[in-house]
Amino acid sequence: MKSNASIFMLSQLTYRSAEKSVPPHAVTIALEAKIDALVSLMTLEEKIGQMTQVRHFDDIKPKDIKNKHIGSVIHTQGGKPGTSAKKWQKLFKSLQKKALKTRLGIPLLFGVDAIHGQNTFEGATIFPHNIGMGATRNPSLVEAAGKITALEAQATGFNWVFSPCVAIPYNEKWGRVYEAFSENTNLTSELTTASIKGHQGTLSDPTTVLATAKHFIGDGATDFGIEGGDCTLSTKELNQHLLPPYQAAVAAGVGSVMASFNTLSKKPMHAHKQLITDTLKNDMGFDGIVLTDWKGYSRFGENKIINAGVDMVMAVDGDLDDFQNGLKAGVESGKVSIDRIDDAVRRILRQKFRLNLFDNPYALKSLRKQIGSPQHRAIAKQAVRESLVLLKNKKQTLPISKITSKIVVVGEHANNTGLQSGGWTVNWQGTKENYKGATSILDGIRKQSEGTVVYDKDASAQHFDADIAIIVVGETPYAEFFGDIGNGKGTYKLNLSKQHKEYIKTYKNKVKKIVVLLISGRPLVTTTQINLSDAFVAAWLPGSEGDGIAEVLFGESNFVGKLPHSWPKFIKDCQKKYGPNNWNNSIKPLFPYGFGLQYKN
Ligand code: GLC
Numbered sequence: 001m002k003s004n005a006s007i008f009m010l011s012q013l014t015y016r017s018a019e020k021s022v023p024p025h026a027v028t029i030a031l032e033a034k035i036d037a038l039v040s041l042m043t044l045e046e047k048i049g050q051m052t053q054v055r056h057f058d059d060i061k062p063k064d065i066k067n068k069h070i071g072s073v074i075h076t077q078g079g080k081p082g083t084s085a086k087k088w089q090k091l092f093k094s095l096q097k098k099a100l101k102t103r104l105g106i107p108l109l110f111g112v113d114a115i116h117g118q119n120t121f122e123g124a125t126i127f128p129h130n131i132g133m134g135a136t137r138n139p140s141l142v143e144a145a146g147k148i149t150a151l152e153a154q155a156t157g158f159n160w161v162f163s164p165c166v167a168i169p170y171n172e173k174w175g176r177v178y179e180a181f182s183e184n185t186n187l188t189s190e191l192t193t194a195s196i197k198g199h200q201g202t203l204s205d206p207t208t209v210l211a212t213a214k215h216f217i218g219d220g221a222t223d224f225g226i227e228g229g230d231c232t233l234s235t236k237e238l239n240q241h242l243l244p245p246y247q248a249a250v251a252a253g254v255g256s257v258m259a260s261f262n263t264l265s266k267k268p269m270h271a272h273k274q275l276i277t278d279t280l281k282n283d284m285g286f287d288g289i290v291l292t293d294w295k296g297y298s299r300f301g302e303n304k305i306i307n308a309g310v311d312m313v314m315a316v317d318g319d320l321d322d323f324q325n326g327l328k329a330g331v332e333s334g335k336v337s338i339d340r341i342d343d344a345v346r347r348i349l350r351q352k353f354r355l356n357l358f359d360n361p362y363a364l365k366s367l368r369k370q371i372g373s374p375q376h377r378a379i380a381k382q383a384v385r386e387s388l389v390l391l392k393n394k395k396q397t398l399p400i401s402k403i404t405s406k407i408v409v410v411g412e413h414a415n416n417t418g419l420q421s422g423g424w425t426v427n428w429q430g431t432k433e434n435y436k437g438a439t440s441i442l443d444g445i446r447k448q449s450e451g452t453v454v455y456d457k458d459a460s461a462q463h464f465d466a467d468i469a470i471i472v473v474g475e476t477p478y479a480e481f482f483g484d485i486g487n488g489k490g491t492y493k494l495n496l497s498k499q500h501k502e503y504i505k506t507y508k509n510k511v512k513k514i515v516v517l518l519i520s521g522r523p524l525v526t527t528t529q530i531n532l533s534d535a536f537v538a539a540w541l542p543g544s545e546g547d548g549i550a551e552v553l554f555g556e557s558n559f560v561g562k563l564p565h566s567w568p569k570f571i572k573d574c575q576k577k578y579g580p581n582n583w584n585n586s587i588k589p590l591f592p593y594g595f596g597l598q599y600k601n
Helices: 004-019 025-040 044-050 086-102 128-134 139-154 185-200 234-241 243-249 275-285 303-308 320-333 339-353 365-368 374-387 441-448 496-508 527-532 549-554
Strands: 052-055 071-077 109-112 212-215 257-258 290-291 387-394 404-408 452-456 468-474 514-518 536-542
Touching: 025 339, 044 052, 044 320, 044 339, 052 320, 086 109, 086 365, 109 339, 128 139, 128 185, 128 374, 128 536, 139 185, 139 365, 139 374, 185 234, 185 243, 212 243, 212 275, 234 243, 275 290, 275 303, 290 339, 290 496, 303 320, 320 339, 374 549, 404 441, 404 496, 441 452, 441 549, 468 496, 496 514, 496 527, 514 527, 536 549
Parallel strands: 052 071, 071 109, 212 257, 257 290, 404 452, 404 468, 468 514, 514 536
Antiparallel strands: 387 536
């Protein structure tokens, strides 16, 4: 009688020897045979364990990897394994070793919110947030960013990132507009494909990771832009505007889809069997992992979400035992079929085999030296340049001459790389400090100018003898519901703060030319400020390479960015269920989707 392990090893051998020179369908057959062989050996506890994702801190002790048959580990705010990539890889390698020592030795998936670079690791290359990547309209640049993010995620021990967010934001009041590419469905679908291709590559390559299309579905289209609110779109609208990016993601072979916090006409998306199983899995042929969002089991119906088609549960923050015991009881009582469990486990194992984790379970040490490399930062700086959108340029105020005698740079956002990067940077809610490896907007201006450059942090120094004032204003970092406007949780507004409006008023009519740079995660109502300025640039959330902005301001590169969102004219434009957008011109924007000026040659 062959032991379980030897049966499994035999299936591995047949698969590996076969995969070299046989057509794809035979590789698939061999892969599915391997999955079948492994599933047939698993106990119910081991299967439920594979469906379990936990934080490497707070949720488990290291012995739980074995005792609770854990299938995936997530890294989030609070659990930094140290400051060096070596320490990060060491921690996850120690957990992986524990998984490989279990009865069947199924390797772990390690997941992280690397949504604009490996942004949880200080020193990584940080790209413009997706709204800026949307403004570039450059799929090859988005693919390159995905590739670099994947490599730097592997370099810190991860093989799965929870990116890209493929939402279609309907209202600027939503606190996550910047995580998505655009209000335009076609552009979002195109950049989704590029992002997944960049992150996943062939998947078996040790520099690639599993990508995640999120949040399925309707996250950006809730009434009044409330995070986790109710989306009341018709099925027709949902199919026309929200579903195509997921169709693109599935066609690109995305390894996972994350369920969304919002409800759809009052039904929790996590428990929406028709959309998760019937539409996403059966109609669209998605064969990857449907993952819950944070603590999704206890928040959205427990075993109902498994029966709806969820395959893996973020069993965090006290949910672990309730999930594992609750699902076991569900199967034993017949309320959850073993076929549903086996389908979930097969999907999880399929991605682990595709990632080649059984042969290469550990991240490569050699990748660590590439974190934040000049080559990676050069690509990120190109993204910064191409993301900038020129909204006004009266009398060719821009480009600024390098020999301008005196330039005053105003505002705290000009000299703070944390403020220029937005949420999900170093910390979940971002940082208000400079961080390792990043360059500020002021750094870039100083590098470009051959004249005098002075800095006036809060417009109190009043350098009225300057030839030009570059005034940098905008939003402080936020993530998720903290960035919502008007629902009582956040403190953000649709227009600039009084202080930032004062910066512009202080220098208006005192200095010949005023250039305003807006650092924001969304279009803001800035009609007055645009009228007061000679030139106005939407710079979004540029990330670590802030010096790329000056290369365009001084004319080394031309503006190429185009608005990924319609730009509101009045506050009331965003007070309805939805803001101005390019498929419903019931609200006339100040600038339409796709607007963007360039230098006259
Ligand atoms: C958060 C977000 C999701 C993220 C997850 C893990 O609540 O909604 O985008 O990937 O939890 O941090």
